Amino acid sequence: MGRYLDQINSPRDVRALTLAQLDRLAGEIREEIIGTVAKNGGHLASNLGVVELTLALHCVFETPQDKIIWDVGHQCYVHKLVTGRREQFSSLRCYGGLSGFPRPDESEHDAFGTGHSSTSISVALGMVLARDFRGDRNNVVAVIGDGSMTGGMAFEALNHAGQLKKDLIVVLNDNKMSISANVGAMSGYLNRIRTDPKYSRGKDEIEHILRRIPTIGSTVAKVAERIKDSFKYLVVPGMIFEELGFTYLGPIDGHNIPSMLETLEQAKALGGPVLVHVVTEKGRGYAPAVQKADKFHGIGPFDINSGSSLEKNDISTYTEIFGRTLVKLAEQDPAIVAITAAMCSGTGLSGFAQKFPERFFDVGIAEQHAVTLAAGLASEGFKPVVAIYSTFLQRAYDQIIHDVCLPKLPVVFAVDRAGIVGDDGPTHHGLFDISYLRSVPNMSIMAPADENELQHMLHTALQLNSPCALRFPRGTGLGVALDRHSRALSVGQAEVLVEGKDITLLAVGNTVPAARRAASVLKEQGVLATVINARFIKPLDEECITRWAARTGRLITVEENILAGGFGASVLELLAVKDMTGVQVKCLGIGDIFLEHGSQSFLRDKYGLQSENIVNIARRMIDSGQTKGTKIISLGGGA
Ligand SMILES: Cc1ncc(C[n+]2csc(CCOP(=O)(O)OP(=O)(O)O)c2C)c(N)n1
Ligand SMILES: CC(=O)[C@@H](O)[C@H](O)COP(=O)(O)O
Numbered sequence: 001m002g003r004y005l006d007q008i009n010s011p012r013d014v015r016a017l018t019l020a021q022l023d024r025l026a027g028e029i030r031e032e033i034i035g036t037v038a039k040n041g042g043h044l045a046s047n048l049g050v051v052e053l054t055l056a057l058h059c060v061f062e063t064p065q066d067k068i069i070w071d072v073g074h075q076c077y078v079h080k081l082v083t084g085r086r087e088q089f090s091s092l093r094c095y096g097g098l099s100g101f102p103r104p105d106e107s108e109h110d111a112f113g114t115g116h117s118s119t120s121i122s123v124a125l126g127m128v129l130a131r132d133f134r135g136d137r138n139n140v141v142a143v144i145g146d147g148s149m150t151g152g153m154a155f156e157a158l159n160h161a162g163q164l165k166k167d168l169i170v171v172l173n174d175n176k177m178s179i180s181a182n183v184g185a186m187s188g189y190l191n192r193i194r195t196d197p198k199y200s201r202g203k204d205e206i207e208h209i210l211r212r213i214p215t216i217g218s219t220v221a222k223v224a225e226r227i228k229d230s231f232k233y234l235v236v237p238g239m240i241f242e243e244l245g246f247t248y249l250g251p252i253d254g255h256n257i258p259s260m261l262e263t264l265e266q267a268k269a270l271g272g273p274v275l276v277h278v279v280t281e282k283g284r285g286y287a288p289a290v291q292k293a294d295k296f297h298g299i300g301p302f303d304i305n306s307g308s309s310l311e312k313n314d315i316s317t318y319t320e321i322f323g324r325t326l327v328k329l330a331e332q333d334p335a336i337v338a339i340t341a342a343m344c345s346g347t348g349l350s351g352f353a354q355k356f357p358e359r360f361f362d363v364g365i366a367e368q369h370a371v372t373l374a375a376g377l378a379s380e381g382f383k384p385v386v387a388i389y390s391t392f393l394q395r396a397y398d399q400i401i402h403d404v405c406l407p408k409l410p411v412v413f414a415v416d417r418a419g420i421v422g423d424d425g426p427t428h429h430g431l432f433d434i435s436y437l438r439s440v441p442n443m444s445i446m447a448p449a450d451e452n453e454l455q456h457m458l459h460t461a462l463q464l465n466s467p468c469a470l471r472f473p474r475g476t477g478l479g480v481a482l483d484r485h486s487r488a489l490s491v492g493q494a495e496v497l498v499e500g501k502d503i504t505l506l507a508v509g510n511t512v513p514a515a516r517r518a519a520s521v522l523k524e525q526g527v528l529a530t531v532i533n534a535r536f537i538k539p540l541d542e543e544c545i546t547r548w549a550a551r552t553g554r555l556i557t558v559e560e561n562i563l564a565g566g567f568g569a570s571v572l573e574l575l576a577v578k579d580m581t582g583v584q585v586k587c588l589g590i591g592d593i594f595l596e597h598g599s600q601s602f603l604r605d606k607y608g609l610q611s612e613n614i615v616n617i618a619r620r621m622i623d624s625g626q627t628k629g630t631k632i633i634s635l636g637g638g639a
């Protein structure tokens, strides 16, 4: 007999299965996900943990009429497999293939696009309001993990939902893990609900009494109200949620389909805001992912038998060099402290956390708090380094402006994953940070051309005594030799790497090597290019840039950021301010679009950030013979 999975073309097919068949389907789904992620990479452990939960949700709720909002959305693979995307599943996270996150443009069953954490309850509540305005009767369900529940937005939404008292279901998927072990007082509270006998005793007593309450003529909701009123004195699990206005159901075993079906049906019948607390195991069904749930949270291609990674690389990543340099600098300076928002290993801080546990803070998925916490520390003489991915730092923009830059506090932002990140796609590319940071007074911004420069830049940032961002990309460095000791760079000074009379290639960060390669190719063609490594996005090396722009009459800027408000734009502003009309300028970067998912190298190629495109553009500028007038030939990616 074939697989049940091969017969699942829509959630209706899931609803037609018996419990025993659902159980078998769960096993087949796990196999399919493990096989695909082993080839393509992806968020394995989270998906393995929600197989039964997703099946139960699709049995009880009927998408697309009912709405399921997946928080972060990294756990949506099971949902994709049972909502008509089984045949495309092998293209997961590949360019042109299925996204690794919910995408309404991919399926009507994806009610809302996600990628960043803690948004689901707000979205769901908005949909509930819209439903009630229209007088519709569909269900709206937010599925949020315990890690994502550490984000402030989730609490803001709970607070509002508790006040509105509208019909809304929140499923809290509690696996004790964020990417690493979950942190914070709420996590401790959930842990106590799961394990403290006091809570289960309270629950048993309530259930016992509930069975004796006559329900004839009384709604389930009324009974629930009576229980809440009568047993306030008991240690009730989920009392925090009850006090916020939610009816709490749980904790229930998230791998037991019958028990989940029963509880979700109950949640649907209750009305008002209901929180269903589901306990799952991250990585369920694949031993390596259970044992190393953090490593298998998001993983590249791996060998299924051993669980070991197939991506072998001897060259250190920028992240690793950042982490190691920070440890070295912190050994010499006790004022240095490090802060992460639930991305300890992703941001390279594991070594720091081990060596200086008392100087390390994982605040949970709370980027806004992370930044203002740093501001508080800095105002008292400490030197906080806040390591956050470019895309997630977007969330803390007001804190950067109001709490760090306005008082000019010495907070160092290690802006990791700046630029194109690859397979995670539009929610995760770090393509805005130059624009959003450059516009804030008192902020300095650096971007290293290689990993050796990164260590010097971190050293420089920590000596600046004012807000400073250091942006660096996802992935390995160039494999250059590292100086034994880091040192301070001259602030605001660019580095001229090659001198040539015909054109200036002004690159920043990880685009410098491509500019260098382009200059070599151009040289073979008889074109002599100057190559400048900008090093500083702010303050710009105005003297160096204007000198070479005037000398060569042609200038190409290259950056891995959107062009609007980006590095090239800052150079154009400079030329305008200096009245330099005799220079022909072209800015390379990303145009006014959200970049799709795909490998980093493919996307860099597609959007013209490789040396070939720089060569082509340079040739066109030179061959046009035009030298007069500041001219943007085009703003936008591609050749
Ligand atoms: C604003 C934001 N910060 C950080 C992240 C990175 N991130 C993605 S998933 C995750 C952990 C989520 O934990 P949880 O919600 O419990 O889901 P689980 O993976 O355990 O299923 C983190 C920190 C993010 N997506 N969004
Ligand atoms: C879902 C999510 O936001 C993270 O898991 C992210 O995908 C991590 O990215 P890296 O793989 O670059 O650490």
Ligand SMILES: [Mg+2]
Residues within 6 Å of the ligand: 145, 146, 147, 148, 173, 174, 175, 176, 177, 178
């Ligand atoms: Mg979790």
